[in-house]
Amino acid sequence: AQSVSQHNHHVILSEAASLELGCNYSYGGTVNLFWYVQYPGQHLQLLLKYFSGDPLVKGIKGFEAEFIKSKFSFNLRKPSVQWSDTAEYFCAASSGSARQLTFGSGTQLTVLP
């Protein structure tokens, strides 16, 4: 069965620290990958997406993610986090032409000022 795993449930960082959130997927065939963010009290917002091409994807707010096919991974990174990055981050995937998203369990990021 298709699945997405996020092994970090809660990450706490100080401002200016570098961030890497792990995401692994289990899919056969073509996979499309996404990172969504949910700020406190707000709805899910798309940070970035990967369909094909350059495996290093740049998103909004200075985030980027790298698709590593051999590791079935799509980790989210940011070189220097800010207090305003405190939020829950969700990795999601869809398979080929199917559009339904399979979500990971989410990672709560807390950035201390």
Next chain:
Amino acid sequence: EPEVTQTPSHQVTQMGQEVILRCVPISNHLYFYWYRQILGQKVEFLVSFYNNEISEKSEIFDDQFSVERPDGSNFTLKIRSTKLEDSAMYFCASGTKETQYFGPGTRLLVL
């Protein structure tokens, strides 16, 4: 920037009652979705809708669920006879072929 909106934000209902959750997708989107998140669990796909019909549905989306696009703007999810385990946050999304944009959710509590 246009957003997906959902009403109500919260709904409390008695077990066995029917509920209708409403969504207004972004106006030029053609694909519509419902997801739900039971407290403490992952966001789960329920159903997708395109060209006035269901295009994909999960095992969760059984006969007690239905979706409808009654007019050009609204997209509704109906639960015919609610069960305790239907208590969850229900998210609507609309999108293009590639990307989905989510609404703020409706928190449904079944007593």
